Amino acid sequence: MEETAVAYTAEHQRMVVNALRAVLPERAVLFDAEDTRPYECDGLSAFAQLPMVVVLPDSEEQVVAVLKICNALKVRIVPRGAGTGLSGGALPIADGVVLSTARMSRIVNVDPYARTAVVQPGVRNLAISEAAAPHGLYYAPDPSSQIACSIGGNVAENSGGVHCLKYGLTVHNVMRVRMVTIEGDVVELGSNALDAPGLDLLAVFVGSEGMLGVVTEVTVRLIPKPRQARVILASFDDVVKGGNAVAGVIAAGIIPAGLEMMDKTSSRMVEPFVKAGYDIDAEAILLCESDGIPEEVDEEIARMTAVLEQSGATAIAVSRDEAERLRFWSGRKNAFPAAGRISPDYYCIDGTIPRRALADVLLGIQNMEQKYGLRCANVFHAGDGNLHPLILFDANQEGEFHRAEAFGAEILEMCVEFGGSITGEHGVGLEKINQMCVQFSREEMDAFLGVKAAFDPPMLLNPTKAIPTLQRCAEYGRMHVKRGALKFADLPRF
Template structure:
């Protein structure tokens, strides 16, 4: 009761201060209004925030930050809430700063091939706005119809075409942001390089822990003259995994190279009628784009490599409509999981391509170990895995088993030389898994960087960087070969 009253008093004090700087409609604090902000796309973890703000301009963002700094209130920046790692999950006595109303496209420069946008602009809206100039924005997460560029910057999002065109970090030229000190900083610039330390690369992917984005300059690229995609079927997932490595080894960099196993294909096909081979143990989607001549040549080369790698069937799109239909299944893999399972837990790890078959075999063994099914969807070209662990939260213990299943997948990724995330971020979902990958010295360096930007740890605290004590606790829970990951840390 005392804690509840304290939060209520703190909430009232914060709301009074915010009302002096923001219009009333930009401040939410009643439970029915804040409930939609209790989680992001990782709905298994929820927490009602104390207050939600929806600033409409940069000066209001600065005011919110200054008020929160003075009152020592933690801030969780939030984009569209499509993130899958809990990076935007609120803090009970904290404030959610939503950038949803900062949704203007400020400037399009077709000659320089750049666009300056506010963080609340949807990913797909950028391409739609510049389409008349024959340009588009390359990173294309599956949620691109809804996710915003600010959230993409926070998570360093990718998409099905990231193999050829890169992640957010490769397509953002500059970021304007507000630090927890209320200072406006500009990182990067209009040229290919900027003087001083490359803090832009540090900021992109920092999950809202270093500053609040208010403006982003993105790079635009010309739309290719044409694009075609091959759907290759395999009677064995190991052959499919090896085929991915064979394509890259042949010196081919497809515009997109994705893999789905039979479970994924069978859950997607009734949902979107993409034309998938549901009898195949695995299918690859291999896209080529460029001039008509370039595409014809590359499609022929990829077809030859895939056949040699053991493909049992090849289907090549013959129209733009068919190409989009092939991709629609991959883009809708996550929502389609709801057709065959009450719940799913989407993992995100990255491995060297040469170990793809090994990891697939490992995941199959884990299905038996945990008694849960797993549908595998991969950005296969760059080794980014998205296993969908299927479970029923209404059955006691199933979500806990799904969490342990996911953690073991990430441990396997690290074991073969990969990482615990590719594009979904760490958030709260993978914070323990950081202890598997990084040493105490590395985590100390991460914390030092965080303090340089945010000395009081008020921006998205307790996300992405685990404390050393937490890693010691996790090490005791997961003892490897009789030794702890961090033997030098206090054991309490």
């Protein structure tokens, strides 16, 4: 998306910059184009917009001061973590301020007895586990970007990862959040205990995409590093068999530490890149991990192997040591960068479906490849039905990105048809805002807006994201005809 016309005057920008420099060091307030350019987009780089100002506070007190100033001046704010998000949630607003928490990167405390870590929002996901490692502990959520993504961004998007089936998403591993409201009030949600009094506002806040407040401190739960972990690499000559195998493992009462699925396109994409040992002739492969004490792992591996064999696996390999386990996982972890080896560009989708629909959705995506004339590599957090199709395209070819967008929209709407959701861990942001009109009724979205208004009455925090307006849904409804039915036909035409 090309940058829109600048929606502010030089005088207005100067006024905002001067007000912010009264409470921040000069180096923490950026406004020249060459300085703000690195903040023009997040991981969804097809959409870019230069912000009016970028601020880089390094303390909670500075965050409070920034929010009070922006509230007083009625300046809109986009909170930003490490910028690894994939849904445009950190896309700037032309006349707004980007508030980056990257400099708030201190690990405040690691408590091995309480098994908690207190960290600032700019701390990298992986850095938490590195700090906890000497105590035999780690932080479980492990998104593919964990080497770079920050815990503040993880809280905003409710991030997951390949081990979220057993260990949960961010919301299941965060105990307490300190945040600042648009008025500059510091609020603590949750607690260091097992429960907190009153409404569970922590669960509301996690995954709110920067629309309710700005995170300044997070207390996360740490868990003991398993004594042993082994992974099964299973090949299938048919995607339906692979999908049914996933359902079979869960139906057998097994909750693996990780249960991932990749199709032939993705296997052939990553194997030359990392040499993980994948069967590049298989239509689908599964990675099924077990962790715990050795006896528990041995029993679970045997049970999963039996299910996979009964489901029609053509080949099964079990990691013999830690090096081989990491090698098996390396292909899945490097699926996104490997896409660059076979395509100039890719568009990553994130949706969730019931496990029973895995095979049907894969077949549906294959049909869409023919319809849109684009390839798609599929990698799934199959155990919890979270899919990540990578639509491959060339932005230099006229019209290809728009076809990729339409392809992605149809995948998301297929997820809704099968009883799923348009997102699992990437958030809605700007990317999926039209599909919100498909999944939710106007009454439901009004309820979402009511929650936002309770936290952010002037609607200044990350506006235009996640929750579509009535007019947007009406416009999308007029364009969105399926099976002869017009979405939102009862809405007035503009």
